[in-house]
Amino acid sequence: MDMKEIEAKWQKKWEETGLYKFNKAKVDNKKYVLEMFSYPSGARLHAGHWFNYGPSDTYARFKRMQGYEVFQPMGFDAFGLPAENYAIKTGIHPQDSTLKNIATMEGQLKRIGATYDWDYEIKTCVPEYYKWTQWMFLQLYKHGLAYRKNAPVNWCPSCETVLANEQVIQGVCERCGTQVLRKDMTQWFFKITDYAEELLQDLDKLDWPEKTKMMQKNWIGKSIGGEVEFETTIGESFRVFTTRADTLFGVSYVVIAPEHPLVDKLTTPEQKAAVKKYIEDAAKIDEIERLSTNREKTGCFTGSYATNPVNGRQVPIYVADYVLASYGTGVVMGVAAHDDRDYIFAQKHNLSIERVIKSADGSPDELPFTDDGVLVNSGEFTGMTSAQARDAILTKLQEMNKGGFKTNYRLRDWLVSRQRYWGAPIPMVYCDKCGMVPVPEKDLPVHLPYNVEFKPSGESPLKKCDEFMNCTCPQCGGPAKRDPDTLDTFVCSSWYFLRYPDPKNDKEPFNSEWINKMLPVDKYIGGAEHACMHLLYARFFTKALRDMGYLKFDEPFLSLVHQGTILGPDGFKMSKSRGNVVSPDDSIQKYGADIFRVYLEFCFSYIEGGPWNESGLDAIQRFFDRIERLVTKCYEISYVDKPFGKDEKELNFVRNNTIKMVSQDLETFSFNTAVARLMEFVNGMMVYDQAVKEKSVLFKDCVEDLVKLLAPFAPHFAEELWEMLKKPYSVFNQSYPVFDPAALVRDEIEYAIQVNSKIRSRLVISKSASKEEIEEAAIKELGVDKASVKKVIVVPGRLVNVIM
């Protein structure tokens, strides 16, 4: 069969007959199946795209044949850094390269033969889309969920530009090798932390992989503890967050983050030079390095002291880079006797180490002793357990107005400003008279200008574009400036699933009534690398829009599946620099889209992925050939209507077992085993074909079932086979086969017989045998003395274990 010819033939027919057009009238029976959209950085689809989209389409077709009205859209996450970097290197405008790449990828996606309804396509870089991304920003602003504050960026002093983390290689700029510094800039943030608790709690509602939920849980990082207020020798006070208030009497020092605003004031004249040097050095080290637990804990004395509110003791204040300004209060207390890190720090800086906890059960408790225990040397709290003391001490602090109970989250607010060109402009205006003014919704979109110098030179590219920057103030009509930054592309992808069902709406981002019927997404499919960021941001947007009254659901993605990564043939992640990127184009040219898709489904575990190796393609080709021979034979021969004999019973068992297993496997995205089951079915039919001359009509039913079962996996091929069987178009309007439980019941079951957990024999016994009968038969089979048997374990349908 010429696969390319039939692929073209059926794609044309599907298009002409509008087979996959989403029928809005059937929304009550919808399944919204969504794959994470493509990022058009490369010019062409690679093997990984196919691995995401091919099997997902098999799932979508399976659901369609089960009678659901499937909504499966496709689009492009088109803003982003790579297009801009490519432009800086080649001079090709990001818009031109992006739109060209999209056109190429659309063509390739159409060749997959997926059920995408292209009427619903979206591209985030067109004004019709980013107008609404800007609208989202304005809504968050109006509801107090967007604010500005200073935050550090990676700054290359030589290129005079802000660098993304990925552009900083071991602390230096990837372009020029200059040491990168952290520098503060005023930037926009979204207040995702307002939703920390709900984002954590609602994880329980989701049908997501446990590991993904665990990662989000740890990312949100809830910790229950308290705050303690310390007065300082300079008069200013600060608070520390701690989960170990029980150790408060043992505080030997406190540590403040180098970026903390109080550092300057706390530093005494004698210490000024040392602290300044320390802060400069800290600005060169990235956060991952700073938090590394096996790195030496450096620090520098500020010269000031803080007073412990519970015992009045004065302790030194240090600056140290292992404390981050962004977590907690940016100041921590050091309890040398009861924390590993603090113990090492105190030893190094000759600070006091005082025990305030001993083990509750008298077990050895050398310092540092980090477990809970019983308090000693702690005034009125001495003798309490750690848990009691935490409660009592925080209560006391509350009474003293020096702190109290506090829950902290590791989650930080989301920084959305980017000093880049290729993104959605931030719809804010700065007027000398009126200050910061949001762009009125009627004036959206704020167009991204085409003619801009986007080469790095000290400022956001848009800042150099006068026609963009200069505007009139929407409030007073006077001259004003626009915000020169663009939005993080994660903002675009945090709401795209809401736009898909209503992509041409030019009055609003989506029609609420309609979107509340179409969402949540029933099945979301994409890489595990998005576990913490994209998936958390999308959940935050959904909850925020719900609270604004636009949505009636709490979670965007009810069920989530991660596909694995297809690695290069060398076992490493595919990358241009490594030169191991595999293009699927040659394989598709040779074998066709269906064989390629089934190959991906069969030869990899969908969840795991693995290294590319195309030796399996020939195997799938042979599998298809065997099916074609079966179908050809099926409509050439005649059948007899006869009662089921042994061969028919066996064939019918395989048929129904296949239906059951394939359906189960598709629900769990176990495509490899589903294809294996189809192979077993084909093998079973071949055995029957050879064994039986006068074929039962069952054989014909089996062939028809096979074509239907195969259809989601190999859509063009199955459509062609369906036509060969002289059946009416289309196989996708058929119901997916349903298994008959009666056909799966076998009269006799084989048990493995173990003696002391080692297999010694086998036993075939009627399925209706009782537990006692099975025990009896097993002992008889072994020929052992019943008196020497200690115990018999029967696992129904599996094995018998006789303990002697």
Added chain:
RNA sequence: GCCGGAGUGGUGGAAUUGGCAGACACAAGGGACUUAAAAUCCCUCGCCCUCAAAAGCGUAUCGGUUCGAGUCCGAUCUCCGGCACCA
């Protein structure tokens, strides 16, 4: 470093979630058909010992729980994803 995964024949991968390890394939070897080749069909295929059978050993490493462990627990090693400006 921290968080989350993974490690099973020569290879890709299965294993009803604590119950017969290696389904289904690939590769390899042998055979049938053929003048020959291709295609197709049949057989063998974890290791060790053996003519063969049986026994024994086997799921990264070491230890544990259990009648029974690839699966659970503890430790170790290696690899992968993420770590907030790649998306």
